[in-house]
Every structure is written in C-alpha cells, then in structure tokens.
Amino acid sequence: MSNFEFENSKRPEEPVLDATVDKTLDATLDATLDATLDAMLDGMLGEWLGEEAGGGQGSSKAFDPSEIYRSVLKRSEASVFSDQEHAQAASRAQRDCLQESSPDRLSTDRLSTDRLWRSVAIGASIAVSIAVSIGGLSLIGRWVPRDLNKPVEVGQTSLDGAPSSGPRVSEPRVAEARVAEAQVAEARVAEARAPEPTSNGSQEGVVADSQIADGALDPERRGPMQDKLAVQRQSEKNQEQVAAQDPPQGAEMASALPSAGVLSLGTLEDREIVSVIDSQFQQIWKSLGMPQSDMVSGGQASLKKRGLTADRIARLLLHRVATDSELEAIRLDKLSEDTQLERLVASWISSDEFDRVWSTRLANFYMGGRIESSQQAVVFREWLAAQIRDDVPLGQVQRQVLLGLSQADHPAYFLVDYWSDRGDRWSLPPNSPQVAWVGYGDTEVKRLEGLSQLFLTVTSNPAMVCTQCHGAEGASAPSWLADRAAPGGGLGGSKSVDFDSISALMVGIAQPGVSELFRRQQDDQVRKIAARFPDGKRVGSELSFEQTIDGWLEQGSHSHSGLLNALWRDFFGVGLESAFGFDGAVALEARRDLVGYLGKQIVERRAGLRQLVYWMLMSDPARQSEESLSYAQYMVMDAQRLEDYLQRQEVFKSLVLDDSRSAVRDEAWLVGYASALFPEQAEGPERSFLAQPSNQVQGGSKRASAEGLDLGQWPRGLLHAEIGYRVAGDRARRWADLLSASELNDSALIDHAYLMTKHRFATAREIRAWSSTSWTKSQRSSAILRLLMGVASVEL
Amino acid sequence: MHEDLTNRSDGFEPGSWDPEKLIAEHYLGVWRYLKAIGCPIHLADDLAQETFVAVLRKPFELLNPQATSSYLRRVAFHLMLEYKRKFGTIGLTDQAEILDRYWTRWAGSDVSGDRVLDALGECFQRLTARAQKSLKMRFEERASREQIAADLQISQNGVKNLQQRAKAQLRQCLEEKLGAVDR
Known part of the structure; x- marks a missing residue:
C-alpha cells in the first residue's frame, strides 16, 4: 500500500499568474525542469538498483581508490584539458566559493601573502608526495603547474634545491593571493551558501573567463560542434532566403522555423526514441532466434558497448573511412574510449562535411534518385545543406520544398523543370487512353505528370502513380493496388484521391495562371477533375497553393515514410519498408510500425536531419556486426550458412560492404550489371551463378569486360539484388506472379519494374540495357522477380 | 625562504596532503555529483579524474571535509562547462546549474552522496x-x-x-x- 496521498494525481498546480505569457513560460520551464530532474533520478535509481554496478570506475560497487589514484596519475600526463584550463576551473571554483562567503572574510594583504606562500608550499609538497608515491622524481614536471617550470626569479629559490634546470617556483601573483584568500573564506562558510552570489570575484579571473568565452584557449581543440551546436546557427543567409520565399503571410512560416536555441543530441528524448528503435529490432531479432546477449537494450548503452568504432561511425555518418590524422588524434587523446567516440560523433555530425554528404542524399530523394550536376541542382543542394546546418525540422524542409515549387526564386523551384524533363521518356504515349486531359499536348502532359509524381514522392504516396493507368477517376483501383495506393501510405485515405486529383492540384504550378484541369470521358463528355485532400474532400478554389499544401501536410503530417525510408537506406544500405513490399517478409509489420513511429517523432519533436541520423547511429542496428562478403564467398556458402546470412541481412544484422560508390555508372556499367544478373547460360533453381565461369563471376560478364568495366570491381548492388531475390517476401512474389500473368510486353515489364521500385518509368537506355540480357529466357515469374530486385538494388 | 614557509606554526601541515587519501574520501562524491548534474557515466569518470588533476595541480588548504567537498564539486562543475565549450553538448543537459542546486541541497554535508541514496x-x-x-x-x-x-x-x-x-x-x-x- 502506498504511503503517498496522491498515488494517481499529478503534482500540485503552480500558483496562478496573472500574465498568460508568464504562465506559459513557467509551464514550459517546469516541464523542462521535470524532465531534467527525471533524468537525474534515473541516474540515481540506476546506481541504487545496480544498473551501473559493473559500469564506470566511479560506480559505488566498483570503486577502487587505488585504481582511481593510478588513473589520475596517468591522466596528469595527457589530460584532455590544458594546464591553463585546469587552473581556470580551479580559479572559478574558488571565486564561486568566495562569492558565497560572508562579507566579513579576512582580506588583509598580509594574510593574502601568507596564504599564497602556503599554497605554493602545499603545491610543492604534493608534487613531492606524488613523485615519491609513484617511485620517481621525474614525474614532478607532470604534476606541478607550468608556472613552476619558469626560471627562478629574484628572491626565490628552487623547491627541490636543483639548479636552474629543475622545477622552479615563480613570484607570487596577486591573483594567487586572492585565490588563497578565497580558500580561507570558503572553509569558513562552506555550508552557508548565500542564495544570491555577490560580485566581488577576482578581476583577473574575470578576464580569464572572457578569454575562454572568446575562444582564446586551445582553439584547435574546439571542435566544430561548438560552432554548430553551441551557437545558434540561424544564419543571416538562411533568414534572407526564408524572408524572400515567404508569401505576404510568411510570418507564419518564419515563426515555424526552429527556435533560436541550442541543439542538444543525446537528450532524454533522443534516448527514448533510440530505445523504441532498439525495442523493435530486438523483437525482430528475437523472432529470428538470435541470442539475447547479442543485443544492447534501452538506448542507454555506451558507444563502446554498442560496438561502434571510429571507422564505422565515419562510414555511417560521412560515407568514408576515418582518415589517418583523425585516428591519430583519437589515439593521442587519453580520454575513455566512450568519451573519444562521443566527441567524434559530435564533431562529425556537426561538420560541414556531414551537411554536404547528407544534403546530397536529401537532394537525391527530391530528385527521384538521380544524380544531377547542373548549377541549379548545386544551388538546391547548398540550400539543403543550410537547412541541415540550421537544424530546420525535416517537416519544415518538406513544406518549403513543396512551396518552393510555386516560387521562381526558390532553390527548389528548379525541381519543376527537372521533374518535367528528367528522363529520356517520361509520359505515357500521347495517344494512350489514359492521357485524356483536355487541351494538353505531349509537353504539357509530361510536365504535369512529372510534377504530380514529385508531389507524390515528397508526400510519401508514390504508389498513387499507378492510379494513372489502373483505376481512373470513377473506377476503383485494382484490389492488388488498393492496399498501397491510399494516400499517406496507411492513413486510410479516400479512394477518390487518385493521380488525376493530384495533377489537378499541381496544374497551377505546371502552367501558371491555370487553375482547372479537365478530362475527356469515354463518352466524349468533358468533366472537371477535382483536386482533393488526403481525406477525399475537394480543395476549394478559394484556397491558395500554400493553404492546400498545408492541408495536405496537416492531414498526412505523420507520413514522412518516403523521406524516412530514403534516409534509412542511405544510412544502413537497406530501407525499412518499400512501397510495394520488395523488402522481404521478415517482421514487415514491426518495420512498418517503426516507420510510422519515427515519422511521428520527426513531426512532433520537430526533428532535423542531424537528429534523425543521430537516432539511427545510436540504435542497435548500427552496432550489429558487419560482414564483408565478396561475391565468391557468397557463392560457396553452404545452404544453412546462406540461410542464416540472408536472414541477418534482411533485418540489418549485417551490411554487405561490396560497394563502390565511386563507380561510374553509365550504360555500359548497367549492361554489365544486368548481364551478370541474367547470365546467358541456363539457370538452376538456386544460386545460378555457380554455373558461371569464374572470370564472369568475379568481374561481371565478358561483355561488360569488353565494354570497359573493371574486372576487379563487382557491379554495385548485384549482391543486394541476388540476396533480395532469394529472400523476397510473399508480396514481392505476388507482384511478380501478377506481372507474369499479364500480357505486358518486355518493354512494359521493364517499365513496371521501374515504376514499382523507382516510382518512375525506365529510360530508353535502361530499357536497352535490360533488353540486351537473356532475362526473357528464364522462367517468367522468376525472371520478373529478379528483374524487380535488380532494378531496386541499383541506382544510376 | 623554503625553510621559513615549512616551519610556520599557524596550522599548516604538509603531511596532511595525501592525494590518495583525498581521492579515497572524495572521489565517489565528485563522481556522483557529476552524474547528478547530467554527465553520462563514462564522462563522469573522466571529469572526476580531471577534477583531481586540476586540484592537485593547483592545491588548496584542507580545512575540513565539507569545505573540500564543496570546492571539489565547483571545480568539477566548471570542468564540465569547459568540456561542453570544447566538445559540444552531446549527452549534456543545459540545466546543470539547477541540478547542482538540487544535489548540493540534498547531499548536504555528506561528502560521498550516500545520504541521498x-x-x-x-x-x-x-x-x-x-x-x-x-x-x-x-x-x-x-x-x-x-x-x-x-x-x-x-x-x-x-x-x-x-x-x-x-x-x-x-x-x-x-x-x-x-x-x-x-x-
């Protein structure tokens, strides 16, 4: 039975304040304080209940004074702080104590001088004591302040009696005298802290403080984290951009930008989210029978325990290995491994390089997976990098990109032309019965289709594009499409929302000044197409584009699954969930739930990209052991080991490192890739590549070789495609069967493979590349499944 | 001059300075304090040790355990702030000052923090x-x-x-x- 009176009640209300603003502010502060105190209590409970029993050296149950003493001695040789920083900390502490002392403390010059000499003598005695205790006077130089190594000054003598080369003591200084005075005062009033500090600190100490604040100390070791995280980075440039982009009512938008605060990673909130990710994956791994000991739970584990190395962190965050100089800097640091790694994470995740790398990934998402090097694309990437640097919430970035489509001076505006004209062939044939927009020629259709596709990609509804051909307005979508075509990818949208309704929404962007879109019916009647919100309601003509976008984002505000998946894939190499289910059958629901949860966190916590990447980095999947697996190794695996491997791969237990991001991926490369996936020889039911000559297995096809491919470099993604084919889930197999049963010709099948995996049509060169292989000679459904996985696994 | 200093008779006792004893008496209190103000375990380990490096480099008078404990906590606090300045804010709270007040209040004159636990x-x-x-x-x-x-x-x-x-x-x-x- 509880002794508490308010077992189920909240804590008492704060006194009511007159001013609403004050009340709101107080509530916010209280909530923050409560969360902070909760974390403090967590730590105390952790120690008291034994969580940290085997943890740090300071843990009460693991505390060994001798061991700590030795650690302190070692640390004195290579501290993370400079002597000056140590001295500053001590001086500030002394000043704090002085401020808390009573005003009648002793302050005569004579006393100050006496205390000074005591201080100096104590220092000397400590140095000697330590030197003796560790068996050598040579360590004195490590213990005594650098001041003591200055030449002897007038009236002074060497403490150890050594000539001028030995440790020396300097002339006492005023500051030290004040420090000594402070110590006396502190001793007298140690437990009598005044609530409000006085302001009689040492002048010298104040000067030194400002030196630190100005960055005068050890500037080289001040990591970029300080620049990025400790200082508000809402740059003027960004503000100007936002101001320029804002419509007249843009104050709203500006107010939605991140508040001027400091981004703190590793907060309680972050740990909670990481815990959920871990929990989901533990569930998945358990279902696969993986040992519990292989897991680290709760988002609380240290980086070291997580098995994260500097090299792996660099690869995950920056897509490169750590450089020699970075590793050397780590080696020279004498901090604990965890602290070193945390500093590395802090440094890398806030670096310009991180912004650059991830802005490219983000741009890739908005550009439909294509790499583009035009000047406009570069400007767009730079703009995205600024958003990352300023920790603009991802939801806000999405909104700005969509709104930017209507603003000619916005960096995202180039996407309008890019999506209108990004492939060799984009639109359906002009005479296709599906294209029945009144008054639209091929160019206009192409533009509007592209923009609609862009909108569906950004709002995580790529499968909706299928309704362009399957289930036009008035007709229901085919049953096999119904579960994926709903707006919001699971929001339970209306069937009346189809590709045409999206096109009607984007018509004003495709053709400024036009606000309506008409379709010619089969009976030759013309009917206006209604733009719709995700819930199926019509978009009123009085609403501006911005209001329409806001309505869409509001209704689907937790649906960032497309962006989330793209970033997850960029981080782990495999997405959490694909729109059409080409991600295998293992724990699909658990992964879907996780996508939904993370999307919600992104919105509710106004998380920026760096925060999301941090969650991924700290989660258990990031620490799972990697296996560098060559294609040859893969081919000779016995059946059981192969099965184990595929299951681990399926849930990110391991990552295939057979990846060269620097490979030039042109048509010849794609031909080699496609040919390797569909060899000319007859295939066996399993691992058909075993039948291939070794030179083909190792280096791609002879044709690829003849076309200039590097034989030593296996085409990127081929192994992923093969694995994906082997572990394809039921849904993916059903798609393959459906396509197999259709009367689509080879070219249309390739188109569908791209539509279902890349959410776009295949380009002419892609059709050429795949058509040049022997894929049609294989058993049809198996070949289509392999084609789907092959297309999904490669990016050009 | 050296002789003059060590022969003073106003309470100074060089022999009372035993670094190992200082650590044995105060390390746990400093470590718990650092944890209480928001440091992760491993950082609390590091900064607690740095605290003793700092005070042993810039010694002070050991008048009573409570005063020493109070002083060590303030040194640890400022080292934590310096750490934040240098290496960023990952894993560290912005509410350290408030937590410091709580811990100081709760620990009281108990140098080890056992009272709180x-x-x-x-x-x-x-x-x-x-x-x-x-x-x-x-x-x-x-x-x-x-x-x-x-x-x-x-x-x-x-x-x-x-x-x-x-x-x-x-x-x-x-x-x-x-x-x-x-x-």
Whole structure:
C-alpha cells in the first residue's frame, strides 16, 4: 500500500499568474525542469538498483581508490584539458566559493601573502608526495603547474634545491593571493551558501573567463560542434532566403522555423526514441532466434558497448573511412574510449562535411534518385545543406520544398523543370487512353505528370502513380493496388484521391495562371477533375497553393515514410519498408510500425536531419556486426550458412560492404550489371551463378569486360539484388506472379519494374540495357522477380 | 625562504596532503555529483579524474571535509562547462546549474552522496508494489518497456505513466526528507 496521498494525481498546480505569457513560460520551464530532474533520478535509481554496478570506475560497487589514484596519475600526463584550463576551473571554483562567503572574510594583504606562500608550499609538497608515491622524481614536471617550470626569479629559490634546470617556483601573483584568500573564506562558510552570489570575484579571473568565452584557449581543440551546436546557427543567409520565399503571410512560416536555441543530441528524448528503435529490432531479432546477449537494450548503452568504432561511425555518418590524422588524434587523446567516440560523433555530425554528404542524399530523394550536376541542382543542394546546418525540422524542409515549387526564386523551384524533363521518356504515349486531359499536348502532359509524381514522392504516396493507368477517376483501383495506393501510405485515405486529383492540384504550378484541369470521358463528355485532400474532400478554389499544401501536410503530417525510408537506406544500405513490399517478409509489420513511429517523432519533436541520423547511429542496428562478403564467398556458402546470412541481412544484422560508390555508372556499367544478373547460360533453381565461369563471376560478364568495366570491381548492388531475390517476401512474389500473368510486353515489364521500385518509368537506355540480357529466357515469374530486385538494388 | 614557509606554526601541515587519501574520501562524491548534474557515466569518470588533476595541480588548504567537498564539486562543475565549450553538448543537459542546486541541497554535508541514496532507498519502499516492480525491472533487470508491460499486464503507455508517477513521488519524498529547492 502506498504511503503517498496522491498515488494517481499529478503534482500540485503552480500558483496562478496573472500574465498568460508568464504562465506559459513557467509551464514550459517546469516541464523542462521535470524532465531534467527525471533524468537525474534515473541516474540515481540506476546506481541504487545496480544498473551501473559493473559500469564506470566511479560506480559505488566498483570503486577502487587505488585504481582511481593510478588513473589520475596517468591522466596528469595527457589530460584532455590544458594546464591553463585546469587552473581556470580551479580559479572559478574558488571565486564561486568566495562569492558565497560572508562579507566579513579576512582580506588583509598580509594574510593574502601568507596564504599564497602556503599554497605554493602545499603545491610543492604534493608534487613531492606524488613523485615519491609513484617511485620517481621525474614525474614532478607532470604534476606541478607550468608556472613552476619558469626560471627562478629574484628572491626565490628552487623547491627541490636543483639548479636552474629543475622545477622552479615563480613570484607570487596577486591573483594567487586572492585565490588563497578565497580558500580561507570558503572553509569558513562552506555550508552557508548565500542564495544570491555577490560580485566581488577576482578581476583577473574575470578576464580569464572572457578569454575562454572568446575562444582564446586551445582553439584547435574546439571542435566544430561548438560552432554548430553551441551557437545558434540561424544564419543571416538562411533568414534572407526564408524572408524572400515567404508569401505576404510568411510570418507564419518564419515563426515555424526552429527556435533560436541550442541543439542538444543525446537528450532524454533522443534516448527514448533510440530505445523504441532498439525495442523493435530486438523483437525482430528475437523472432529470428538470435541470442539475447547479442543485443544492447534501452538506448542507454555506451558507444563502446554498442560496438561502434571510429571507422564505422565515419562510414555511417560521412560515407568514408576515418582518415589517418583523425585516428591519430583519437589515439593521442587519453580520454575513455566512450568519451573519444562521443566527441567524434559530435564533431562529425556537426561538420560541414556531414551537411554536404547528407544534403546530397536529401537532394537525391527530391530528385527521384538521380544524380544531377547542373548549377541549379548545386544551388538546391547548398540550400539543403543550410537547412541541415540550421537544424530546420525535416517537416519544415518538406513544406518549403513543396512551396518552393510555386516560387521562381526558390532553390527548389528548379525541381519543376527537372521533374518535367528528367528522363529520356517520361509520359505515357500521347495517344494512350489514359492521357485524356483536355487541351494538353505531349509537353504539357509530361510536365504535369512529372510534377504530380514529385508531389507524390515528397508526400510519401508514390504508389498513387499507378492510379494513372489502373483505376481512373470513377473506377476503383485494382484490389492488388488498393492496399498501397491510399494516400499517406496507411492513413486510410479516400479512394477518390487518385493521380488525376493530384495533377489537378499541381496544374497551377505546371502552367501558371491555370487553375482547372479537365478530362475527356469515354463518352466524349468533358468533366472537371477535382483536386482533393488526403481525406477525399475537394480543395476549394478559394484556397491558395500554400493553404492546400498545408492541408495536405496537416492531414498526412505523420507520413514522412518516403523521406524516412530514403534516409534509412542511405544510412544502413537497406530501407525499412518499400512501397510495394520488395523488402522481404521478415517482421514487415514491426518495420512498418517503426516507420510510422519515427515519422511521428520527426513531426512532433520537430526533428532535423542531424537528429534523425543521430537516432539511427545510436540504435542497435548500427552496432550489429558487419560482414564483408565478396561475391565468391557468397557463392560457396553452404545452404544453412546462406540461410542464416540472408536472414541477418534482411533485418540489418549485417551490411554487405561490396560497394563502390565511386563507380561510374553509365550504360555500359548497367549492361554489365544486368548481364551478370541474367547470365546467358541456363539457370538452376538456386544460386545460378555457380554455373558461371569464374572470370564472369568475379568481374561481371565478358561483355561488360569488353565494354570497359573493371574486372576487379563487382557491379554495385548485384549482391543486394541476388540476396533480395532469394529472400523476397510473399508480396514481392505476388507482384511478380501478377506481372507474369499479364500480357505486358518486355518493354512494359521493364517499365513496371521501374515504376514499382523507382516510382518512375525506365529510360530508353535502361530499357536497352535490360533488353540486351537473356532475362526473357528464364522462367517468367522468376525472371520478373529478379528483374524487380535488380532494378531496386541499383541506382544510376 | 623554503625553510621559513615549512616551519610556520599557524596550522599548516604538509603531511596532511595525501592525494590518495583525498581521492579515497572524495572521489565517489565528485563522481556522483557529476552524474547528478547530467554527465553520462563514462564522462563522469573522466571529469572526476580531471577534477583531481586540476586540484592537485593547483592545491588548496584542507580545512575540513565539507569545505573540500564543496570546492571539489565547483571545480568539477566548471570542468564540465569547459568540456561542453570544447566538445559540444552531446549527452549534456543545459540545466546543470539547477541540478547542482538540487544535489548540493540534498547531499548536504555528506561528502560521498550516500545520504541521498539512502533517502532514495527509503522513499522507494514507500512506492506501491507495482511501481517498485516496474522500476526494478527497468533498472535491475534492464527489461524493455514491452517486457514490463507484459509482466504487469498493462499497456506500454501504462508502464510509462506508472514510472513517471513513481518518479514524481520519489522526488517529492526526497524533497521532504532532504529539503526542497526553490526553482
């Protein structure tokens, strides 16, 4: 039975304040304080209940004074702080104590001088004591302040009696005298802290403080984290951009930008989210029978325990290995491994390089997976990098990109032309019965289709594009499409929302000044197409584009699954969930739930990209052991080991490192890739590549070789495609069967493979590349499944 | 001059400076303090050691354990701030000043911080059996919220609420026993 009176009640209300603003502010502060105190209590409970029993050296149950003493001695040789920083900390502490002392403390010059000499003598005695205790006077130089190594000054003598080369003591200084005075005062009033500090600190100490604040100390070791995280980075440039982009009512938008605060990673909130990710994956791994000991739970584990190395962190965050100089800097640091790694994470995740790398990934998402090097694309990437640097919430970035489509001076505006004209062939044939927009020629259709596709990609509804051909307005979508075509990818949208309704929404962007879109019916009647919100309601003509976008984002505000998946894939190499289910059958629901949860966190916590990447980095999947697996190794695996491997791969237990991001991926490369996936020889039911000559297995096809491919470099993604084919889930197999049963010709099948995996049509060169292989000679459904996985696994 | 200093008779005793003894008496208190103001365990390890490096490089008078403890905590606090300045804010709270006030108030003259943990133990016993079990599963057994929910036959949100209420009660109890802090 509880002794508490308010077992189920909240804590008492704060006194009511007159001013609403004050009340709101107080509530916010209280909530923050409560969360902070909760974390403090967590730590105390952790120690008291034994969580940290085997943890740090300071843990009460693991505390060994001798061991700590030795650690302190070692640390004195290579501290993370400079002597000056140590001295500053001590001086500030002394000043704090002085401020808390009573005003009648002793302050005569004579006393100050006496205390000074005591201080100096104590220092000397400590140095000697330590030197003796560790068996050598040579360590004195490590213990005594650098001041003591200055030449002897007038009236002074060497403490150890050594000539001028030995440790020396300097002339006492005023500051030290004040420090000594402070110590006396502190001793007298140690437990009598005044609530409000006085302001009689040492002048010298104040000067030194400002030196630190100005960055005068050890500037080289001040990591970029300080620049990025400790200082508000809402740059003027960004503000100007936002101001320029804002419509007249843009104050709203500006107010939605991140508040001027400091981004703190590793907060309680972050740990909670990481815990959920871990929990989901533990569930998945358990279902696969993986040992519990292989897991680290709760988002609380240290980086070291997580098995994260500097090299792996660099690869995950920056897509490169750590450089020699970075590793050397780590080696020279004498901090604990965890602290070193945390500093590395802090440094890398806030670096310009991180912004650059991830802005490219983000741009890739908005550009439909294509790499583009035009000047406009570069400007767009730079703009995205600024958003990352300023920790603009991802939801806000999405909104700005969509709104930017209507603003000619916005960096995202180039996407309008890019999506209108990004492939060799984009639109359906002009005479296709599906294209029945009144008054639209091929160019206009192409533009509007592209923009609609862009909108569906950004709002995580790529499968909706299928309704362009399957289930036009008035007709229901085919049953096999119904579960994926709903707006919001699971929001339970209306069937009346189809590709045409999206096109009607984007018509004003495709053709400024036009606000309506008409379709010619089969009976030759013309009917206006209604733009719709995700819930199926019509978009009123009085609403501006911005209001329409806001309505869409509001209704689907937790649906960032497309962006989330793209970033997850960029981080782990495999997405959490694909729109059409080409991600295998293992724990699909658990992964879907996780996508939904993370999307919600992104919105509710106004998380920026760096925060999301941090969650991924700290989660258990990031620490799972990697296996560098060559294609040859893969081919000779016995059946059981192969099965184990595929299951681990399926849930990110391991990552295939057979990846060269620097490979030039042109048509010849794609031909080699496609040919390797569909060899000319007859295939066996399993691992058909075993039948291939070794030179083909190792280096791609002879044709690829003849076309200039590097034989030593296996085409990127081929192994992923093969694995994906082997572990394809039921849904993916059903798609393959459906396509197999259709009367689509080879070219249309390739188109569908791209539509279902890349959410776009295949380009002419892609059709050429795949058509040049022997894929049609294989058993049809198996070949289509392999084609789907092959297309999904490669990016050009 | 050296002789003059060491022969003074106003209470100075070089022999009282035993670094190992200083560490033995105060390390745990400093470490707990650092943890209380938001440092992760490994950083608390590092900064506690750095604290002793700092004070041994710039010695002070050992007048009584309470004064020493108070001084060491302030050194540790400023080293933590310096660490934040140098290396960023990952894993560190912006509320250290408030937490410092809480810990200082709660630890009182106890240099090791045992007083706080003892009080916590007493307060823990006043929680409901379910709340105790929930917290024990979390901190002792490191069970996931899902496991706790299954064991207690409540939802995961229920577990969250139960633990939040329990912690609010613990905090109130600690404030009753050790003193409240003006926010």
